[in-house]
Amino acid sequence: MSPAPRPAAAHGIRLPDAAGALRTYVPRAEPAPAVSAGPGAAPLTSRTVFAAAHVVADPFADHRPGAPAAVDWDATLAFRRHLWAHGLGVAEAMDTAQRGMGLDWSCAAELIGRSAAEARAVGGRIACGVGTDQLSGTVAGVERVRAAYEEQLGAVEEAGAQAIVMASRALAATARGPEDYLALYGDLLRQAAEPVILHWLGPMFDPALEGYWGSQDLDAATETFLTIIAEHPGKVDGVKVSLLDADRESELRRRLPGTVRCYTGDDFHYPQLIAGDGRGFSHALLGVFDPLAPLAADAVRTLDTGDTAGFRAALDPTVPLSRHLFQEPTRFYKTGVVLLAWLAGHQDHFTMVGGLQTARSLPHLARAYELADGLGLFPDPDLARSRMRQLLAVHGVHQ
Template sequence: MTIRLPHGTYEPRTEAVSFTTGGTTGGAALASRTVFSAAHVVADPSADVSPDDPAAVDWDTTLAFRRHLWAHGLGVAEAMDTAQRGMGLDWAGAAELIRRSAAEAKAVGGRIAAGVGTDQLTGGPADLATVRAAYEEQLSLVEDAGAQPILMASRALAATARTPDDYLTLYTHLLRQASEPVILHWLGPMFDPALEGYWGSPDLDTATDTFLKVIAEHPDKVDGIKVSLLDAEREVALRRRLPHGVRCYTGDDFHYPELIAGDDQGFSHALLGIFDPLAPLAAEAVRRLDTGDTAAFRALLNPSVPLSRHLFQTPTRFYKTGVVFLAWLAGHQDHFTMVGGLQSARSLPHLARAYQLADELGLFPDPGLAESRMRSLLKVYGVTQ
């Protein structure tokens, strides 16, 4: 039986692909790479809220999805942009998310890192002292919760800093305060236009020098760097300049198979939004790397790139819509509703193509359920079968 999509007809898969799990509560740890999935939040569809109201979160289903990630052996990168941080989820909601997820991670033995930012600053331009205090508040909460801090790129800092030295001074202060090594975070403007010129310059070579200077001066306080510039050659060049022991976590949702596989001079670990829908497949692929079988890793993960490139196509920051859409089709939640009403951010043809690409990969545990839900969405849009 075929299903009529906006771009043509398609014959859905009838059988699910079986991806193995870690097999133990909390998931067997992956050995050859450190892998985090940035995780989405599940909205409460019955809440009477507007896009301007604080997010109403379905906490039970949100935490259940994190248990799904841990069960496959992945770490959870919490309260990042995949969780609609700054696009529907405010700091109060993010703080509650961090506390709840960190407690859940402790209960099941899952690895968790969490975003430290400045998004409580909503009143317009700030000075550097105010930005620093906002970072300090969030750093304290994340550490108290028991999560590893990820020092996120800050819109407020991008708007306030005037020179590379402003970045150096602020990050030096935060690293000295951190009680354990943190993950630094460089999110390109394709993910958030407000971050244009981060690290003190729109010239990426100059910005890279500043970024690396922060790390070089405090290598004992930097576990790694998460780079999301969608430029594989630049990431490889950057990781080759890192001090020994500092990890490069790829955030490149276009080139992740080659970056994780690496070359004879090194490789990237992973902190990726695309590993939210790809969790079972990604974990299985990395386990092939654990055995030294790079070819099998690439054979599993390479076919997922067209789906990732589709979800992250311009405007890239709206990739979260596709991520939540696939979670609904896969049965991880009972509805396609997002905080801030962001389910409307992608077109029906875009969603239909995402369904087809995900189905071809075998990502849906119950292909019949995915097809039924896709048909129901098409009906809402007036597409007859």
């Protein structure tokens, strides 16, 4: 005689809600089919898709704010192989990897070199962030910003990766107006050996980037951005737009030269922007595709067949999780991303460079777990539940 099934509460987990009250949540028993099926063999064809990947910290290093970054290289590279195995490209050393929020340029340069070598070994696509974060303190003019950009561009090209020219805090603090952006970006694009991706990161992701492109007025900033592209169309593969404004991205997309891609970085509206409309669509370069990799790849393969409705049906349900992870202060979304990687078994701990694991509250993390579990994102739901219980116990929530 088989034993009687345990009541649902025995399989549940007590989670704190936004008001601090505890309630019982019963996790799902199996992962989603796209997760349990493993990596898909077919390449993605209708869209170019990058996941901006997080770094796995060395759990035994001193990860206080301001300390040099220490990375677990084996686990970090294993996660990139996971993304490539699902058919996604890797956007390396971007803000998801905590550039400017714990990952210093010295460590980022090593990350770029290691990941680019790994990409060659497995045949994966990679693009890497070029910034100016080796500068600190007071910046003495645009020339130092230009030199910093040139150093990083050289490092990325030497590694054999495509360059993503990131927005620069130092340039935002130093530039006198649009003319400085036009001149500096023009110099960089003329020097670039291969077409680059230009990244417009909004101040919701980094408050120090307020007024980028030389104006607080987004319409005026857009004109400067488009002028840079129009003057160097052969050197711009695409633009990554991270403004969390679907209408503005769609309008910008329609004004790009035909050879220049728009890569959405909008973690609030990505399904509709990737699906597109009668006047075009966006490719993708998204931090949320770090935790969503299997589901996102499966959805794009559906889109590859021409089934837009099926694509939306697969990806639209992921938006509540993404909006939760990226809620204000948006720049701390990395904490939820790393939590989900730990719960999914991609790393053995919930530690981040710069101590950023403390940047979100326990109720926020609990809700992220619940939403991710509801989507079937965890290959082993029991492991995810066990690890979530460990985190809750550390905070005094006992089951």
